[in-house]
Amino acid sequence: MPHARRLLCSTLSLALVTACNPPAPAATEGPVGPGGTPVAPADPKGEAVAQLTNSSGPVGARTEDLPEGTFLGPGAKLRAGQVLVVPRGTIVEVRLEGGTVLRINEDTRLTLPDAPDARALDLDRGELVAIVAAGQPPLALRAGADTFDVSTGEARVLARGDRRSYDVVYGSARLRTAGQDVPLGPGAHVDTPLAPQQPAQPEVSLRPLEDTAWSRAFEVAARMADAVPAGVGSLTARRAGSQTELYKLALVDQKVHVAISGRIARTEIEQTFYNEAAEVLEGTYRFPLPADASISGLQLLVGDTWMTAEMLEKERARQIFKQIVDATIPRDPALLEWERGNIFKLKIFPIPGRGERKIRLSYTQVLPVVGDDLRYRYPMTGASSGASGTEIENFEFAIEVDKSELPASGELVTPMAALQRRDLGNRVELATKSQRFRPVHDLGVDIPLPEGERRVHTETHLDRDGQAYFMLAFKPDSEARRERPPASLRLRPRPQPQHHPRPVDRRAQPRAVDRRHSRRQ
Structure with a gap:
């Protein structure tokens, strides 16, 4: 059987991130x-x-x-x-x-x-x-x-x-x-x-x-709640080559999985959109990231295989995407870009008639300390306000917390919604499932800190290209002010934990990578 090339390309242009947690629907006065x-x-x-x-x-x-x-x-x-x-x-x-x-x-x-x-x-x-x-x-x-x-x-x-x-x-x-x-x-x-x-x-x-x-x-909610609801996003579609967007595709499934270890949270979102039209469409998917999040992964389901995004130089990625859309040879490209603020825009082609497309993206955050707790929030507020509301046919949400980071006393608190708890060996799972789900508020958990607060946390990562990275979060003891440190060590204590990730030059464009994936038809 002949082989068909499939290309998944993405490009990232970093921009200033603004906060976005749209408000809840208008309540009775x-x-x-x-x-x-x-x-x-x-x-x-x-x-x-x-x-x-x-x-x-x-x-x-x-x-x-x-x-x-x-x-x-x-x-x-x-x-x-x-x-x-x-x-x-x-x-x-x-x-x-x-x-x-x-x-x-x-x-x-x-x-x-x-x-x-x-x-x-x-x-x-x-x-x-x-x-x-x-x-x-x-x-x-x-x-x-x-x-x-x-x-x-x-x-x-x-x-x-x-x-x-x-x-x-x-x-x-x-x-x-x-x-x-x-x-x-x-x-x-x-x-x-x-x-x-x-x-x-x-x-x-x-x-x-x-x-x-x-x-x-509240400042950004009016601009974004209808077009790009937080935590849900949107997928609009049009005929290939046309400049007119037809309608929003229905979101039939959404699964959110959150893994929390220490102060690091990794959120993975898998969404399924359905094309009710009989014709093949080109889609534009938009998803707003939380203000303090960094995107860590993007995948598109092609056939039975999840294809992982590769990084390309911006103009080359756009050129390749256009060539594939205009070509008659069936290939499945996707182009990911910053659109504005904290919104990611993903172009997807093709979306089959009477068919569906699955998208999976993930991002990481360093959780803030609020009082005596670590706080995680998945923003979904305002997504179902009025006629433009987004209903999700099947919705699943799960948070897994590493038990080794929990104090002996203290409870995990889910203030916005009751989540079912399960002990999974060295982890605790908090989860919920719902059909015909209309999000009207955030979801999340408050995690108690150990007595005196854990002052040092490390996180390591090995990339697919063999490059190793680490992140260190630490809080110096304020008592250090009273003693003069050695000449080789000069730390200025601050009351909040300090985060020192590996520096990245955000002005630089990523190097071109042209990796083609093939699959037997």
Whole structure:
């Protein structure tokens, strides 16, 4: 039987990655109970000082004076002095009287201003970002014994136990703590409590921009939720050679498998799209990666064989793809490129009439430490909003966690959805399956850290070309400040783990690789 050549080519052009976690579908205005039933606030008295403008998660925020099981949806009015609680798995946006915007992360508790014209609130625990526009009065954020005065711009406060962090993304602010008055400008970061009898020395870096990436979910959601839903993506198709896209192909199967070892998470997504038309189509697949993710693999199912992507110089990859699409010899190419922001675009041909195509991609992340936990999130928020929602006929999601990294005490927590647990020897699996699945919130797990936190973690990788790589994540002991290290070792302790991957020149184009795969017909 004759042999037919098949080519799978991909090209990557690295670009600045922005955060993207689209919001949940619009909820009923005001408080809602189980099943979405509207209810009246428990205490309607008092003047309104804020309005909940957006929410993302399986449930909304709530105030402590509401009945148990009742949550607030977008449009709800918040009263003076109320205590607002945002549960795990949910983030919300609140607009104060006067226009100042608060973006509040999950597992946060705060007390609202005590009057409409008051410009102070108390953060009991959790994390929030305040955006004070030019011309608005300053906002005072109190956490413990500290007061953080935001004059203008975007600033962040994180409070976990007796530890607090303050950041300024842009604009200016002042921190009053332990008798000191510390001015902060763009890029500044300070942790409290301060070391005894030492003046505060703000660290200036890109860290505030990175640590507030979650808060920009609401900014990009409107642009991306319908066209490219997070965690789901889309596949649009057209006749080969035509410039008119016909419709979106149905997503009939999606399997997500996550492997977590230490602070490293590898996520693999396998998707099956079905072409209901009778004719052969050319498809464009788009998938938004999380902001902190790096793509690590791409495969396309050709016949019964998974073909792995190879890297080519950009223009050559495009030229080869066009030649194959225009040719009469049947071959299956795919072309992967950065489209914009954190969206990957994959061109696929052919998509057979009344047939399906399977795609498998994977990415890796270094998990952030939030409080006493490692946090993993698979973003799927807003994927089923309105008529443009994406329904998945068969959906499977599984997380495997290495037991060797778990402390003797402490439980794995899945705040957004209940996942079934199985012990698999040296691993723990958390999984769920669903038919006719409509994603409306993220999925994920919080993993407890060992007592005192594991300070060093390593990860190794051997590439197919024989090249070996390693990554080291470590957190120096802050006590090292008191002793002068040897001349051969100078480490500057920081409160957050440091990651030192092998440096890569992102400006360079990848070298051309032309590897052809054949399969017996």
